[in-house]
Amino acid sequence: MKGVLAGRTVLELGSMIAAPFATHILQQLGARVIKIEPPGGETTRKLVRGGPSGTYIAYNRGKNSICLNLQTKDGALVFRDLVASADIVLHNLSPGAARKMKVTFEDCEAIRPGIVFCHIKGYGPGPQSEEIASNPIAEAATGVMFNNRSAGKPSRLGPSYHDQFAGCYAVIGVLSALLDPDASPERRNIELGLYETGLHIAARELVGVQLKSQITGKPEQEPSPEFSMPGYGAYETSDGRWIYLVMLTDEHWRKFCLAAGLSLDPELASLRQRRKHRPVVEDIVSQAVRGSSYSALSTALAAAGVGFTEVLSGDKVLDAQQARNPPKYTNLSFASFMFDAPDFPVSAASSNEGREMSPPLLGEHTVTLLRQSGYPEDEIDRLLEIGAINGASEGDDLWNTKTEKLVLAR
Template sequence: MTGRTAKKEGREMFQKGVLAGRRVIELGSMIAAPFGTHILAELGAEVIKIEPPEGETTRHLVRGGPSGTFIAYNRGKKSLCLNLQAEDGQEAFRRLVAGADVVLHNLSPGAARKLGVTYETCSALNPKIVFCHIRGYGVGPMQEEIASNPVAEAATGVMYSNRVNGRPSRLGPSYLDQFAGCYAAIAVLAALLDEGGAAAQRNIEFGLYETGLHIAARDLVGVQLKSQLLGRAETEPSPEFAMPGYGAYETREGRWIYIVMLTDEHWRRFCRAVEVEAAADLATLRDRRRNRDRVEALVRDAVSRWDYDGLSKAMGAAGVGHTEVLSADRVLQAPQACDPRKFSEVPFSVYSFQSPDFPVPSCRDASPVGPPPLLGEQTRDVLAMLGYGSEQIEAMIIAGAAATPQAGKPLWAKATGGDLS
């Protein structure tokens, strides 16, 4: 089967993901938990996102409305808007847990206990539940503390080496949040595969801090290596700083090309591609490091004499690893992104978005992707599925224990001159 459908017994069938039929409850905010359940949804699970009456944080980050984070990582989910501080809201939550396969959240430890979103509470309702809590910190002296992505970057060494004008700064994307979501999905899948395993395997708790430690393992081990070889702590430089000629360079018409220059063979291929002499005294990486300024000047000058398209063709023919440095508005226009298409069309409000898909198509649900839900869009349907009658549901909404979308309310404040910042 290729594309999105297969023929079976004369009927056109949509491919279903490996988690089809599984129900996941998400109590998530910002990125870590929503990203983890986004992956599970892409694999075919039904994700019911429980939101408080004011909605999840990323619903309100851009002109009072949903951000790119919300649209990208909450598409196709169902929104059940409950007040978990009300007894009726708690009762609905308990009913939902009783029939679910997974609960995944990133509430603070204190909030989780206050709202009853703990493994002990959920497993008492459903002994087979897979429970996953992404915390700020795992077990240890800081386990009750709150940590966000940049806090984890700062605590695990990432931020120290990433500086803007000399000031330690966070990376652009929230990579540790997203890695934590990936780890959560992996752990949930492992628990679902071993349904007869020990209860401890179904109680998954880990921190953004521990995620950051694991991601930083190469650098943390590298500094130990330098300490033992050189007798002093020395942070491993990034490849850009360690390898002359490795990085981004500007072409004649002002486009940027990123060149990978790791080996002596790469250097020889580059010289051949840009038609410059491969000087004998720059033949080895050690030679080029000793003459860093000269190499950098040579590469900058050589690249600046070419237009991007001609240079890309020459480098491709010579076997030099490279790509154009693209702005975000151009990424999904690239041929590799479009053929076959690596993203889905996601309608939302009066707009339409293109959102990249889970990158392993053989595992994911290839059914048409639904839009992100409005706040409480599936509240009535989910409560009815849990056995509530229409009068009970209406009473819960009137009492504030549950909520449905506000009819006619715009998602974003009207932009002036197209500005949604």
């Protein structure tokens, strides 16, 4: 099945997560993505033992890689040729780097009038628009980090959700521009800040603080990520597994008590009462869960209609029946390893083509793309010789595994 963006070409100048995640989605929707990388490659190619990280493998599969030195005159000319036949340019370069390498909307629009352009940056319009920001900076600046603490110290969440949300918002912006056949330059010039993305994600919490400030006279925040709801959170079963329970309402509480074989205490019937006696409720729930195996408890909870799931480690997530039937991931090879990479979940809009393609080696498609663009062989050889472009080195020992095996054999 072809995706909704079949026939569209995207140029990505991306590093780390935000831009590569956005173009990953566009590729899953059927677009052809050409990943333009500098000599040495983008950052995530070197994060794990000197080789590609999970980020690179998960979000760059199915793309073409061309290695260009945009700081050279000839590399910049190759980039211009690529822009001339592209539909979309998407990048997360710093504002200064984008201007220096002539990768701005104005530069690309002059080459390809009507192009859709998206720049994911640290901050949108405003006094900090030139500053650089990353995912944890966005978390810190928008209130997310304040309540997420490790040993009392504000800490990042772990996964780079702000980068990924920004990638999703970028896709929405690109699709909205493509949907408008008469899109103005203003609509096609999409500028998206991680900071502004973080503000939108945090809207519920920020408005909630305002609400409580006006009701109680002080800016109260939830004391825990579980919203101070007793019976809401992770609890350990008798066999050492963890189960996550969601009890927001009185009906949730009633169903849990039924499943756990607990008598309904009228003093704990309402949420207000349970919040008042939170330590008591937490002890009741903890004891009930600890007194049962995960298998027995999950069977009873499912029968009673209680919301729950097991808290799984990353190595077990894709073993779950819901993940496997039908498969929510694609099996692909990269270097000497095999990976199960989760797919974009909107299957009705996505493409089956290219899903099993490995992430590209650095510059793997450089020569092929130039040939397709009409470059003669002697010109390609010249560009390679002067370092304006680079091709792939298939013998690269990406994670030093070959070297280590050789050393061990000695």
